[in-house]
Amino acid sequence: MEPVLFYGVPEGCSFGSIVALEWLGRPYRLCRIQMPEVASGDDFRRLNPVGETPTLMTSDGQLVSESLAILNHIAALGIDSGLAFAQGSQEFDRLNQMLAFLNTSYFNAFSPLWHVIEHEVDRSTKDVLTAYGRANVQKTHAQLEAMLGGRDWLVGDRRSLADAYFMGIARWADFHQAIDRRDYPGLNRLYERMASDPAVRFAHAIEHEEPTRSSGGFMGHVSLDEVLAARQAR
Template structure:
């Protein structure tokens, strides 16, 4: 069967998995999941009981959740395209380290800001959470900027699915209107390079429900009910 990626909007971290699928170039379909409306339904929970996106229905009919697991899966399918490294190699260790940092420290730094947005925090609670979130986001950017150094890509000399994941999360500074990459020129250069990539432009268009031109293997979107029944 054709793999189906369940991606969340608005501004889900599943953006990176869409980019990775485009880079992979193999046939796939997408299923749009509105958050929080669709993600908490019994229908979607048949795909992921945790009620989170992304989730991937693989080519052999298995269901895979969690961004890191999905990106490792796609990276392994794209070793010939340089999307990941063979397990056990020094390159894999670097790649795994960076992907782990993105999936924990970098992602979670935005947690307080998402809480403010999703739970309607006001007054002192909003101020405290926003200040805390901004401090965590600044620290995460400083650490990742140092980790990137003078490398062209996060894992080294080649573009990997870790860069795709970064493209999806790094834009959250704009979504939450907090200071981010501009104080870290190396990260900003990477972000701008990714924003110019056709796969990233495609993912933006998909999220925005605009005309999207795939350079990969995109075969169209499928409704949630149909995707679950696939």
């Protein structure tokens, strides 16, 4: 079977991995995982004991979890197409530095805001977490704006997997109404540029179950039951 990406909905950070796979252009399939019900269920935990998305099953049946690991797996396959850079190069170091920032500081800035949505909390706790989350989102956007440094892309002079991962997280600012992105002109330009990318439009349509056409190697969806049955039959 082609590689399968298990992506989470709604609004999963696996969005960036879908974009990356589209850019890579190699055959792959998708498996839709509803969060938190299916993601935390026993069946999915057979593939990812942590019960979180995304997870990538490679063509030889190996499992890779965590966005950073999945993007680096894709990066190793996409150096010739310009998605990533050779290990040991300055560009490689900058890409991994940017991915690490996105995966830690930028991602985690939204955690208090997600907690308010995903858990029952009293009004006072909600107000505190919302204020704390918005302050963190503002801080990390200012930091990322400085790291962008007026460039068109997060790393170097062309798009990279960092831009794909950025897009999957940056849209959360709209979902939570946490900031006005126009206050960060460089990031706003990057966001708008990425929003017009065919792979980004495809990932958005996939999440919302809208009609779409792949510009990459998408071979269709498979169900979690189908994947588990195929693995058991090996």
